[in-house]
Amino acid sequence: MNPAGHPDVKPYDALLVLSFGGPEKPEDVVPFLENVTRGRGIPRERLEQVGEHYFLFGGKSPINDQNRALIAALEKDFADQGIDLPVYFGNRNWDPYLADTLARMAADGVERAAVFATSAYSSWSSCRQYRENLWDAVEETPGAPRLDKLRQYYNHPGFIEPAVDACLAALEQLPDNGDAARLVFVTHSIPTAMADTSGSEDPLGQRRPAYVPQHRSVADEVAARVRVATGRTHRHDLVYCSRSGAPSTPWLEPDVNDHLEELASDGVTRVVLAPIGFVSDHMEVIYDLDTEALETAEKLGIQAVRAATAGVDERFVAMVRDLVLERAAAERGEEPERPAVGALPPGPHICGAGCCPNPRGPRPALCGRDS
Ligand SMILES: CC1=C(CCC(=O)O)c2cc3nc(cc4[nH]c(cc5[nH]c(cc1n2)c(C)c5CCC(=O)O)c(CCC(=O)O)c4C)C(CCC(=O)O)=C3C
Ligand SMILES: [Fe+2]
Known part of the structure; x- marks a missing residue:
């Protein structure tokens, strides 16, 4: 608490919501x-x-509206909690571009901001590339604020609890309340080489990959909580969507559509698709899952329901607030609690040295031990 009796956000004077853009x-x-694919070697056919x-x-991604809704919810939450912290919005690939937002923050006198x-x-793709973008944008912005990217939150209760309720609500939409339904957890595929080099090295230079185990921990934890809530065991799987790149490059598999075929041939007739890789309804969710995968399921005679994403669930909004307060306390030299559920511990406030290297060679990045 600060002297006014409100939660203490010192040393921060702003929050920056950093996203992909669409x-x-x-x-x-x-x-x-x-913008997204410059220099990436994505085949023209895939881009089309x-x-x-x-x-x-209609040429419109849902992602910017989703982020504006999250920011509105955060502004309301901060006001309700007596937290005086303006919220800014900057994207990697579309307006409002990160560098423009940093310039605005500098003009507003922001000196130090937390980054969500x-x-x-x-x-x-999901962490270090954002940190490289932060570095680049700070480089080109005179007077840019100091930025602290908040820790990974895949295993934060504020992310897990809405995912559990989303699965329960999806199960209820299936016949017999989803009895015998399979829980199919879905995330974004990445090249296997990128998955293998995700996470940081220990002091001996050994790397334990992070991307797939982190998703497994979420899938296992959500499935365990669904079991407690329903009293039934639903088998569950982790599968992938939105594969890109050259066909000769291995990416994480199985693809959700191939997996549905496999399930159908095993006699599975009810499925919940739970998009744990996405925090809100991005294009991957509304196209790759709601359009393509649900059509695949229908063709196969599987009744499938897509579970909701965290979006503006109040627990997810409160999680963002708690991550800001947690990091603020840590920066003040306190030892705040760092909530995490499931098999893996809470992630570090500062990314480890050598974590998640850029496949095209080293690039400077903000907010890491090696920054
Ligand atoms: C892990 C991951 C996330 C999740 C983490 C996070 O959220 O950041 C994510 C999110 C997103 N990806 C998005 C869009 C795209 N991603 C592409 C390409 C790629 N994504 C990759 C990975 C990821 N991507 C990779 C390894 C590539 C290959 C090119 C490269 O090495 O970078 C392409 C190019 C076309 C294609 O290749 O498919 C597009 C258009 C949007 C916006 C959606 C909207 O509009 O709602 C969002 C949120
Ligand atoms: Fe992507």
């Missing part, structure tokens, strides 16, 4: 895809396909 209208789609996913939804990224897990 197009808002048809004319945005191609330039957005160019992904463009079609966006055009199917809308990506919960460790890997180059």
Whole structure:
């Protein structure tokens, strides 16, 4: 508590919500895809396909509206808690661009900000790439504030609890309250080489990969809690969506559609698709799952329901607040509690040295031991 009796956010004077960005209208789609894939060697065919996913939804991704809703919910939560902390919004690939937002923060006199990224897990794509973007944006912004990226939150109760309730609600939409339904947890596929180098090295230079085990811990924990709530054991799996890249490059498998075929041939007729890799309804969720995977399920005679993402669930919003307060306390030299559930411990406040290296060679990144 600060002298006014409100939760203490010192040394922070702002929160920055850092996200991927997405197009808002048809004319945005191609330039957005160019921003995302510059120098990435994504086959043209794949890009055309992904463009079609966006055009199917009027050229508009849901991601920016989702983030604006999260920011509105955070502003309300902070006001209710007596927390005086303005919230800024900056994206990696679309307006409002990160560097523009940092310039605005500098002009507003912000000196030090906590950064919440809308990506919960460790890997180059889901963590370090955001840290490289922070470095670049700070480099090009005179007077940019000092930035502290908040820790990974995949195993925070504020992320897990909404995922459990989402599975329970999805089960209830199936016949017999979802009795005998399979829980299929879905996340974004990444190249296996990127998965293998996710996470940081221990002092002996050994790396224990993080991306897949982190998702497994979430899937296992959510499934265990569903078991407690329903009194039934639902078998569960971890599968992947949104594979990209060259066909010759191995990515994490199985793909959700292939897995549904496998389940159908095993006689499974009811499935909950739980998108634990996404914090809100991104294009991957509304296209790859709601459009493509649900169609696959229907063709196979499987009744499938997609579970909700965390979105603006009040526990998820409170989690963001708690992560800010936790980090603020740690920066003041206190030893705050660091909530985490499941098999893995809470992640570090500062990313470990050498974690999640860029597949195309080293690039400077903010907020790490090696920064
Ligand atoms: C792990 C991961 C997350 C989750 C963590 C996080 O949330 O950050 C994520 C999120 C997102 N990815 C998104 C969009 C795209 N990702 C692409 C390409 C790629 N993603 C990758 C990985 C991830 N991506 C990778 C390894 C590539 C290959 C190219 C490269 O090495 O970078 C491409 C290019 C076309 C294609 O290749 O599919 C697009 C358009 C959007 C916006 C969605 C919306 O509009 O709602 C979001 C939230
Ligand atoms: Fe992506």
